[in-house]
Amino acid sequence: MREMTFVVAGDAYDRFMGRYSRELAPAFIEFARIEPGVRVLDVGCGPGALSERLAGVVGAEQVGAVDPSEPFVAACRERVPGADVRRGDAEELPWQDDAFDAAVAQLVVNFMRDALAGASEMRRVVGPGGVVAACTWDYGDGMEMLRLFWDAARTLDDAAPDEGRTMRYRSTEELGELWREAGLNDVDTDHLTVQTTYSGFDDLWEPFTFGVGPAGSYCAALEPDRRQQLRDRLFESVGAPTGPFTLGARACAVRGTIRAA
Ligand SMILES: C[S@@+](CC[C@H](N)C(=O)[O-])C[C@H]1O[C@@H](n2cnc3c(N)ncnc32)[C@H](O)[C@@H]1O
Numbered sequence: 062m063r064e065m066t067f068v069v070a071g072d073a074y075d076r077f078m079g080r081y082s083r084e085l086a087p088a089f090i091e092f093a094r095i096e097p098g099v100r101v102l103d104v105g106c107g108p109g110a111l112s113e114r115l116a117g118v119v120g121a122e123q124v125g126a127v128d129p130s131e132p133f134v135a136a137c138r139e140r141v142p143g144a145d146v147r148r149g150d151a152e153e154l155p156w157q158d159d160a161f162d163a164a165v166a167q168l169v170v171n172f173m174r175d176a177l178a179g180a181s182e183m184r185r186v187v188g189p190g191g192v193v194a195a196c197t198w199d200y201g202d203g204m205e206m207l208r209l210f211w212d213a214a215r216t217l218d219d220a221a222p223d224e225g226r227t228m229r230y231r232s233t234e235e236l237g238e239l240w241r242e243a244g245l246n247d248v249d250t251d252h253l254t255v256q257t258t259y260s261g262f263d264d265l266w267e268p269f270t271f272g273v274g275p276a277g278s279y280c281a282a283l284e285p286d287r288r289q290q291l292r293d294r295l296f297e298s299v300g301a302p303t304g305p306f307t308l309g310a311r312a313c314a315v316r317g318t319i320r321a322a
Pocket of ligand 1: 067078079082104105106107108109110111127128129130133149150151152166167168169172173174175274
C-alpha cells in the first residue's frame with residue numbers, strides 16, 4: 062500500500078523529493094565507496110537521480126536499477142540509457158547471487174514492506190568483498206521540508222501521520238542494527254547533509270499537492286479549505302518568504318561489507 066504513494070509521474074517526484082535526491086547522490090556514492098569499474102545495483106531507484114549519478118561514475122552499462130513503481134521505472138530507463146532497469150521489489154530482487162559488486166538504496170529502506178528481507182536480498186546479489194549501503198532521512202528534526210510540513214499539519218490535526226513518528230529506520234543506530242541483522246560485516250554509519258533552494262513559497266507548496274509520498278498523499282487527500290489552512294500555516298512556519306529560500310536535510314547512512322568466505 063505504501064508504495065502506491067510513489068505511483069506518480071517522475072517529474073512530480075523530482076519537484077518534491079528528487080531535488081534533494083540529486084544533491085544527496087554524490088555524498089552517498091562517496092560514503093558507499095562506489096568507484097569506477099564497480100557493478101552497482103540501485104534498489105528503489107525512483108525516477109533515477111542516484112542511478113544517473115552512478116552511471117557517471119561507473120558507466121551506465123555497469124548500473125542495475127529496480128523499483129516497484131512502473132512510472133518510475135520508465136522515467137529511470139529514459140534518464141539512464143544503457144542501464145539495466147527492472148520493475149521489482151527489494152524483498153525479491155530479480156537478479157542472481159553475486160551479480161554486483163555493490164548494492165545501494167537511497168531513501169528506500171523505510172518504505173520496504175520487510176526491510177530485513179530487503180537488506181538480505183541486497184547482500185545476496187553482491188559478491189564477496191562487495192559493499193551494501195543505504196541512507197534514509199533523519200525524519201525527527203533533520204529533514205526541514207518534512208518537519209515544517211508535519212508540524213504545520215499537526216497544529217490543525219492531532220492525528221496527522223507525522224513521519225517523524227511513523228517512520229522506522231530513521232537513525233544511524235536503527236540502520237546499523239538492521240545491517241548487522243542482515244549479516245553484513247564492518248558496519249559503519251554516518252550523517253550526510255544537503256540543502257536545496259526554492260524559488261519562492263509556491264515552489265515548496267505545489268509539489269505537496271501532487272500526492273507524492275506520505276506527506277503528499279496526506280496533503281492531496283485534504284478538503285480544499287483544509288488544504289488552504291495548511292498552506293497558510295506552512296507559509297507562516299517558513300517565515301512568510303517573499304523570495305527564494307533554502308532548506309536543509311540530514312540523512313542517516315549505513316555501509317557494510319560482504320567478507321570473502
Ligand atoms: C523516497 S523514494 C526514493 C527514490 C530514489 N532512490 C531517490 O533517491 O530519489 C522511495 C522509493 O522506494 C520505492 N519502493 C517502495 N517500496 C519498495 C520496495 N519494497 N522495494 C524497492 N523499492 C521500493 C518507491 O517506489 C520509491 O521509488
